[in-house]
Amino acid sequence: MIDFLVILLVSHTYHILLIIVVTTSTYTSIISSKLNVENALIIGKGKNLSYVPGETFYDDIRQSAWNSFRCGGKWHLVYTDLAVSTVKGFHRGGELLLEEDGNRPFRAIASARGFDTAQFTDFWFCTNPAILAVHAHPFDAEFQYLPDAIKYDDDKFEQCAYVQPGFFQAGLSLLSENSWVLRSRNGRCTITLGCQQAVLRLLKFKYMLSFVQSSGDIAEEQIQKMPRMVLYAPGIDDVSFTVSLPVKGEYMFRTTVNFPDLGARYAKCFEFRLHCDKPDNQCLNLPREVESLGVGYTHVARDFGLKHPSKSTHTINVNNETTRTLQIAEDRIDDVEFTSDVIGDDAVVKSCTFPVLKSQIKNKSVCLFNCLT
Secondary structure (H helix, E strand, O other), rough: OOOOOOEEEEOOOOEEEEEEEEHHHHHHHHHHHHHOOEEEEEEEEOOOOOOOOOOOOHHHHHEEEEEEEOOOOEEEEEOOOHEEEEEOOOEEEEEEEEEOEEEOOOOOEEEOEEEEEOOOOOHEEEHHHHHHHHHEOOOOHHHOOHHHHHHHHHHHHOOOOOOHHHHOOOEEOOOOOOOOEEEEEEEOOEEEEEHHHHHHHOOOOEEEEEEEHHOOOOOOOHHOOOOOEEEEEOOOEEHHHEEOOOEEEEEEEEEEEEEEEOOOOOOOOOOEEEEEEOOOHHHOOOOOOHHHHOOOHHHHHHHHOOOOOOOOEEEEEEEOOOOOOEEEOOHHOOOOOOEEEEEEOOOHHHHOOOOOEEEEEOOEEEEEEEEEE
């Protein structure tokens, strides 16, 4: 572990008093004490690279240490080990990569230990207590610095959704189930995130869906004939990922997120374990065009003057007489050329198993609905 950290000690008026280079959480505490800065060395459980949602139980989570110091009448948390270094090139292994950003490589993920590299990450310096509580659990609950009503017990720490730095840096909130393991319904799991409109339209996501090899058997032929297993549905102030699971077993679903402050880099966003006890028999019928469009009422639709449709979600139930009403903003009514079509192969369209209602506004495609009978 790279063992140095630059600490800025500030006064209650936020003037810089001193810059120190310290080593690890223990030395952070010692040096703070020497400088008469009220501080605490906190011992507890910390989720690191060895933590796997749905697999690493509380007793198996490694013991760790981090710090807090008091400044301006307020306690600040510093997870020293994570703030000063990062591990690159680490892969867990034991999984088959099924889908990655629309591609289906179907290959085993080889395990790799990776290597430590010095990298200061300010996310772990003065971290919000409600955020650090997801990653570090002190043996003494008082060091959570949270109101009693929202403090984490051992079970909550073990089983909460494993949301990572990029999730918080992008200003996301979890609107779906807050659990480390998601159980499928009819072979599908949906993860929904909320975000401010102005921020969400700037976000880009990447994802990986893998199959845990010890949980069952899956053949390449079952994967290659599937157009897509992950359906991305961006909205105005939320975004969802619907994952269709082809066989019984356990899966891992991971995302990274990019926003303007990161440049070309993507930050880890979240990681869920998906449990499937009943495959999705309709997941073979996802049309390929969905790969590039996604579905839902999107910012593109809004920018071109399309107002909220009569059904705001991205899935509708249809029959021979299904009607959906779309509105155009009054100041755009003369500018917009609007058409729609049902896309999918002949078998899909005839059975209406899983087609998509595709709309075009001035030759710019906007997928509005995923249709189900």
